[in-house]
Structures are given as structure tokens and as C-alpha cells.
Amino acid sequence: MKNLIQAFLAVLVVSIVCLIAINRLNASAGYSGTNTLTVYNWGDYIDEEVIDQFEEETGITVIYETFDSNEAMMTKIQQGGTTYDVAVPSEYMVQKMMEEDLLIELDHSKLPNLKNIDERFMDLAFDPGNKFSVPYFWGTVGIVFNTKMLPDMNFKSWDDLWDPELKNDILLVDGAREVIGMGLNSLGYSLNDTNKVHLQEAQDKLNTLTPNIKAIVGDENKLLMANGEAPVALVWSGDASEIMFENEDLDYSVPEEGSNLWFDNMVIPKTAKNIDGAHQFINFMLDAEVAAQNTEYVSYSTPNKEALKYMPEEMVNDERFYPSPELTDKLEVYDNLGKKNLAYYNELFLEFKMYRK
């Protein structure tokens, strides 16, 4: 009995010491103040120095929380019980959140820096007039390949993937829209095509790709490519820039037939408590110099035209991540296809996955 009481008291003491330490740390970081702003973003998707700078300028303390998928983020916001002031969903999720009435309309008069955003990235189909969202980063879907393992290929066209030399070499990302989209693009159709004949054609073409496919994987394709386990993979440009930094033999290409253009966007959820602060934060992130610094850290492509002036030239001139206007014109943002069409995409993708070589 004495043992038990001693042990339990020890546990209590340790917990109390920890709690005091947490309080101290919170106070030293200013988290316990009243003027706070909760930002809900992807993990490691912002330069912490930028946050410090914002705190210094405005006196608002930022509480930074992270999520790992759009769906997870939406669930948290939908259920309430949280006070996220700014969140960063991808474009299709912005649309979903708008439909579910989870977002607050942005007050453009409080966002003077909105003028810095490249017009190409404004007023897009998923949020006409940017009523609810402001682009944060953008990117493409393309092919990352190992120049050492494939010295004489450059993947300027989707059709290069069908090269018989690539037998059992390709990693695909496990996403219906990405893979079916690749099939559609390679045939010259739109990514948002819902014509069943076209979709069937795309699937037939994809089926002929099966001998070349090594695996259909999720996030682990980054690790596999970085370690040289496979020579080619279909990836998002953000992932590509990250693994190219780790493994210098890798290169990235967006095929000239066109591809997907994706966005991560800043929004203000209905759960927000500090709406004014949220606007201030978004406006701050749109500032050219801040966006430049943040982009250098995150290394995704920034939609901020003015920021490009403050960034290193080799970054801005990298056509792999800031493609030429001709190519950008061919890039398409995913439309919301509606439940029925999306289910059809998923079905086609499933059939493709089950197709035997």
C-alpha cells in the first residue's frame, strides 16, 4: 500500500512539474494572452520566422496547429468545438467547405495586398471572385524521374511513360483523378471530361500502361524515389521539389499536353473568433517580401507575382516549377464533377488497378 501511494504521489508530482513547465513555456511564447490567432495549416508549411515577424508587427500571438489531410481538417472544423481562425485547404476542399457553409466571406477591403497575386490564379472556377479563399501555394502534377537511371529520357510528353523500356519502372500516386486525368491528358482530352466514351478510351489506354507500372502508392513514393528504388513516378510538384532537394539525380517535368493545376488556399472558417486578426494574417502573408521568404522556405510555387522579385533567380526561372505561359494555359484546375461522375472516376480507377498485365 505504501508503495502504491508513493508511486502515485511521484506521478502526480511529475505531472504538476510538467504542467508548470508548460505554463511557463506558454507564457514565454505569449500563448496565454487574449489577443491570439489560431492558424490551422499543413505540417511544416510555413516559415516560423514569418510567424514571429507577424507577431512582432501586430502584437497578435499566433497559435499554429497542423493537420495532415484536407478531409481531416474539414471534419474538425465541421464538428465545431475548435476556434480555427485561418485554415489552408486545397481547392476542391474549398469548394466542399463553401457548399457546407463552413466559410466566412472575405472582406477584400481588408486585404489590400491581394493585388500582388498573379491574375492567372485569381477568380478560378472553384471560387469565383475569390469570395472565400486566397491562393497560398500552387503546383502541378507531373513526372519525377531519375536522370542517372534513365540518362536519355526527358518526359516532355505523357506518352513517354508508355515506352516499353520502362517495364516495371513507374510509380503511380493512388488518386483516381490524378491517374485517370493522366490518361485523359495523354489523349488530349480535358481533365474534367465526363464524356463516358472519352473516359473509356482513357481507361483502355491506361490498361496498356500496366506492364510498366511498378506500384500504385501513397506518400511513400517520395521516399522510394529519393532512395532510387524506382526511376519514374507520377507526383505533385511540391513533392517533387522536396525529393529533388534530397537526391540530385532527380528531375521533374510537366508534360506538354497539359496537366492538373492545384492550389492550397487560405480561408476563414465559420469557427473563427478573431476575424479581424485573420484578415490581418492573410494580408500579411500576401505581402511580397513575406511571401518570398516563405516560398524560399517551403519551396512550393507561389502565386504572388510581386514576391518573385525578391526571390533568387534560379528559383523563379525554374520552368519546372514556374512553367512558361504556353504550358500554364494548358494546365487545368479540377472541377467539382459531382458525386455521380466522381464515383464513375473511382470505379474506372479501381478497374484499372485490378487490370492484370
Added chain:
Amino acid sequence: MSRKSSPFANLFLVIIFFVLYAPIFYLIFYSFNSGGTMSGFEGFTLDWYKELFSDTRLLIIVLNTVVIALLSALISTIIGVFGAIGIREMKRKRNQNSILGLNNVLIVSPDVIIGASFLILFTMAGIQLGFYSVLLSHIAFSIPIVVLMVLPKLMEMSPSLIDAARDLGASRWNVLTKVILPYITPGIFAGFFMALTYSLDDFAVTFFVTGNGFSTLSVEIYSLARQGISLNINALSALIFLVTVVLVIVYYYISRRAGNQGMGGMRR
């Protein structure tokens, strides 16, 4: 019984342990890498540890995780022990079995479902997500584990011990504190440490109930996946591994002491 195990069996054991520990040591090895990635070792550095200790947000998250684990293990142990005693005291075998069944259902049911239902419950009840919601849910999923760890010890205890104590004039309180609890002490510690580890590594339930600036390590590391995990997480893992080793040693020390006293606990 004293037959020596064959060298082959020993070799097998060594290989298994190597496979089990290799990833951890690989991770720890790279926490000293001066290169920024895990793809090649460039040179020795302690920078990642320095970075770790200067990252206030991460430190708060680590401390949060520890506090939640300790407190939830403590509270669930107390509740679980009384629960187990209650189950044992039940007169009818059928009731006992059905309660035990309900207890087991909670252990085998998927974490995701438990997490989602807690999220719905807390938001319906108007409880803000944060420290208390995480603590409550961890206590809830730890209790069945504690019950399961304590119950065998209780069942093993001869009922005549209690009868004898009562015959000698012990009150209910005396029976509890001088007979039952000392006897089941090893089980209680086992339950406590099980609850502790369950709480430390739980992601699925915790993910649903964190919010408002409160987060734990598992949730935080998971959300780093999109950008790739920085080496200061390796450094953190190395430290946590060390702490776990210390905890295991403490556990063995305590359980040996408790085990030695075993019946001798009666003296106190």
C-alpha cells in the same frame, strides 16, 4: 528443464532483436547527421538537439504528451482497479461475464471509431476540444486495459485470505488496503504502465479530440508527413527512446520489489 537452448535458437533470438531494434538505432544514428536528410551521413553534429530545445512549440507538445500520459494512466488505474474489484465481487457469474465482455469490446473496437464518437460526444456536450477532451478520452480508453491487467491478479487471490482477515476483525477498509491492494500491486503497476504506453502512442483517438492549440506528439509528427520529417524529430525520438528505456527499468525495479513483498505486504 535445465537443458541448454541450442545455439541455433540463440542466433534466432539475436536476429529477431536486431530486426526489432535496427530501425530505432538507424533513426538515432541519423539524429547526429550534419546533412539535412536521412539519405547520407555527412558528419557528426548536435545541432538537431539544439534546434529541438529551442523549438518552444515542440517542447510544449512533448510536455503535453507526457502530462496527458501520466495523468490519464494515474486516473484510469484508480478507476480500473476499483472496477476490477467490483467485477470480482459480483455474486452472479453471468453478470460478471457480461460486464467483462463489455470491457473487452472496448479494447478490440477500432481506435478510429472510438475517436470519432468522442469527437461527436464532446461537441454535442459543448466541451471545448483541448486538454480536457484529450485527457478524458485517454482515461476512457485506458480503463478497460487496466481492468484486464488487474483482474487476473485478483482472481488468483484466494478468497480465504479475505475471509481470514474478516474473521480477525478487519474492517472493509482494512481488507482493501491491507489485504487486497498489496496483493494485486504488481497487477496495478502493470496496468499503470500499459495505460501509460497506450496513451503515449495513441494517434487515432487523440487526433479527433485535439484542438484549440492543444496537440500531442503523435498528431504533430503525423502532420509533418506531407513535407518530410526534419531530423530534429529524430533527435526527439532518440530522447524519448532513452526515457522509455529508463521507464522500463523503473518498472522492473518496482515490480520486482512488489513481487518480493508479495504476500509479505500483509505485514504493513
